Amino acid sequence: MKRYFSKHYWADRDIQQLIGKQLRFGVILSSILVLIGGIIYLYRHGAEMPSYREFNGVRAGLDSFSGIIHGVRGIHGMEIIQLGVVCLIATPIMRVAFSAVAFLLEKDYLYVLLTLVVLGVIIFSMTGNLAG
Amino acid sequence: MTILLFTLILLVGAFLAGMLGSLTGLGGGVVIIPLLTLGFHTDIRYAIGTALIAAIATSSGSASAYVKEGITNIRLGMFLEIATTTGAVIGALIAVYMPTNVVAIIFGCVLIFSAIMSFKPKKDQSTDDDKSELARKLRLNSTYPTPTGPVHYTVRHIPGGYFMMMFAGVMSGLLGIGSGALKVLAMDNIMRIPFKVSTTTSNFMIGVTAAASAVVYLQRGYISPGLCLPVVIGVLLGAFGGSRLLVKANVKGLRLVFSVVITFLAVQMIYNGYTGKL
Numbered sequence: 009m010k011r012y013f014s015k016h017y018w019a020d021r022d023i024q025q026l027i028g029k030q031l032r033f034g035v036i037l038s039s040i041l042v043l044i045g046g047i048i049y050l051y052r053h054g055a056e057m058p059s060y061r062e063f064n065g066v067r068a069g070l071d072s073f074s075g076i077i078h079g080v081r082g083i084h085g086m087e088i089i090q091l092g093v094v095c096l097i098a099t100p101i102m103r104v105a106f107s108a109v110a111f112l113l114e115k116d117y118l119y120v121l122l123t124l125v126v127l128g129v130i131i132f133s134m135t136g137n138l139a140g
Numbered sequence: 141m142t143i144l145l146f147t148l149i150l151l152v153g154a155f156l157a158g159m160l161g162s163l164t165g166l167g168g169g170v171v172i173i174p175l176l177t178l179g180f181h182t183d184i185r186y187a188i189g190t191a192l193i194a195a196i197a198t199s200s201g202s203a204s205a206y207v208k209e210g211i212t213n214i215r216l217g218m219f220l221e222i223a224t225t226t227g228a229v230i231g232a233l234i235a236v237y238m239p240t241n242v243v244a245i246i247f248g249c250v251l252i253f254s255a256i257m258s259f260k261p262k263k264d265q266s267t268d269d270d271k272s273e274l275a276r277k278l279r280l281n282s283t284y285p286t287p288t289g290p291v292h293y294t295v296r297h298i299p300g301g302y303f304m305m306m307f308a309g310v311m312s313g314l315l316g317i318g319s320g321a322l323k324v325l326a327m328d329n330i331m332r333i334p335f336k337v338s339t340t341t342s343n344f345m346i347g348v349t350a351a352a353s354a355v356v357y358l359q360r361g362y363i364s365p366g367l368c369l370p371v372v373i374g375v376l377l378g379a380f381g382g383s384r385l386l387v388k389a390n391v392k393g394l395r396l397v398f399s400v401v402i403t404f405l406a407v408q409m410i411y412n413g414y415t416g417k418l
Contacts, residue, residue: 024210031204031347035197039376046147046369054144058366060176063183065361072359089365093193096372097354099200100347107218118278123218126348129225133352138233139359 023110027103034099038092045088052085101130143366146180151370153179154194158378160398161198163385169195169317169350170254172371173247174405177418182367184240184418188316189362192354194375195318199347201376203340209285212340213333216280216295220305221345224323225352227309232353235314244413247315251406254321255399266293266334274298284337293334301331313353318346 069075070090079087108123141149157171169191176187203212235243275281275295283290295301304326312319320342327338357363412418 024212024214027214028204031200035201035204035376038197039373042369042372045365046373049365049369050144050147054142054147056143058141058143058146060180060182060186060364060367063185066364070363070365071361086365089369090363093363093365093368093372094358096193096196096200097351097358100196100351103200104218104221104348107214116279119215119218122222126218126221126225129222129229130348130352130355133225133229133232134355138229138356 023107023114026110027106030106031099031103034095034102038095038099041092041095042089043092045085045090045092047085048083049085049089101127104130147366147370150175150180150367151374154371154374155378155381158194158198158375158380159382159385160378160401161375162202162379162382163394163398169198169375170251171402171405172375173316174251174409176367177244178405178408178412184244185362186364186367188235188243189354189357189364190367190371191316192350192357193363193368194371195312195316195350196347196354197372197376198379199318199343199350201379203344203347211284211336212344213280213282213284213337214344215278215282216327216333216337217341217344219278219280220302220341221348223302223305224309224312224345224349227306227311228313228349228352229356231310231313231315232356233313234310238314241413241416241418243315244409244418246311247317248406248408248410248413250311250315250317250319250322251409252403255402255406257321257325259395259399264335265328265332268292268294270294272296272298282337284334291334293337294332296332297330301326304330309349309352312346312349313356316350316353316357318343318350320346 065071069079070086073094076087076090076094080091104123104127108120108127111119111123153175154172157175160171172191172194173184173187176182176190177184270276270281272295275298280295281293283292305323308319308322308326311317311322323342323345324338327333327342328335354363409418
């Protein structure tokens with residue numbers, strides 16, 4: 009029973025609360041962005057025909073962060089949806105970054121290292137020019 | 141069919157997929173791929189990109205609740221995420237060289253396996269014997285809350301579990317799914333941790349695993365906002381509704397019906413992949 013009264017145990021619970029909140033916030037924020045972008049997109053393009061039968065990749069500007077930001081400034085529905093999608097992808101990545109800080113506060117250096125390895129793999133995946 | 145009508149029908153479809161995913165525990169992404177390819181004749185590459193986003197949405201949405209309850213083993217999740225994210229990047233790299241019909245066949249096989257797994261009676265093989273030196277060093281042994289107080293458990297066979305997780309990551313990156321069934325298999329049968337912990341920890345890892353390959357697919361143009369719009373909103377609402385329904389409904393009967401539906405979809409995917417239609 010002794011361990012439930014230790015400082016470590018409760019520090020762990022606080023971190024879990026924080027991570028839970030951060031995940032929920034990310035999902036809600038991206039849903040709102042997708043919804044706003046969706047309304048603009050459907051209002052402007054709702055009467056057109058969808059074309060997903062053949063794969064050509066998405067149009068230019070939707071496949072890079074700078075392109076998405078450029079489109080969001082011009083209030084393009086598609087780019088606002090895509091910004092929401094980027095927020096959604098960022099949500100679990102931010103969670104990993106948060107955990108690294110949390111483990112650091114706990115002075116659990118082994119897990120700071122392991123967390124940074126996970127973050128490193130994701131950053132490599134993002135910037136390693138793997139799109140081919 | 142106009143974009144407006146297409147979006148609305150897909151929204152309803154994604155809602156049902158999210159509900160089905162949360163009731164069977166397979167996640168929202170798994171049903172999205174057959175829905176898009178078989179139902180809407182979408183190219184499987186767009187379907188994979190969209191399903192990855194659906195998997196992140198459902199994982200993050202439900203993980204927030206489980207993490208707060210303290211069931212999720214965050215250290216174990218973190219350690220195994222090294223395996224799943226590396227696997228996911230490898231999977232996303234292989235996907236470029238893999239013909240789409242082969243992807244469809246592999247997807248069908250994983251889907252059948254997942255359906256069987258979701259229906260198999262769960263046997264709790266967890267123990268409290270502290271046998272793994274590595275688990276002690278990595279501080280993976282933990283407790284989870286129950287109504288009668290916290291229960292202590294230990295983790296076994298870490299190298300075996302690690303490689304199984306890496307395989308689950310490759311499948312996730314290749315097929316655009318969370319591959320929760322494979323993750324649970326690794327944790328239940330190999331690492332011998334309690335079922336409740338493995339399910340929530342697997343769900344916790346799905347988001348990061350999917351994000352690791354989603355960043356590659358985004359740059360490759362697989363992730364289309366026109367498809368993500370109805371799918372993200374629909375799957376989230378469906379998962380939320382499904383978890384509500386889970387409390388009231390006859391879960392066993394529903395699971396049987398859904399397992400049959402999923403197996404039927406899987407056979408269709410394999411057939412269409414074999415004949416080269418996907």
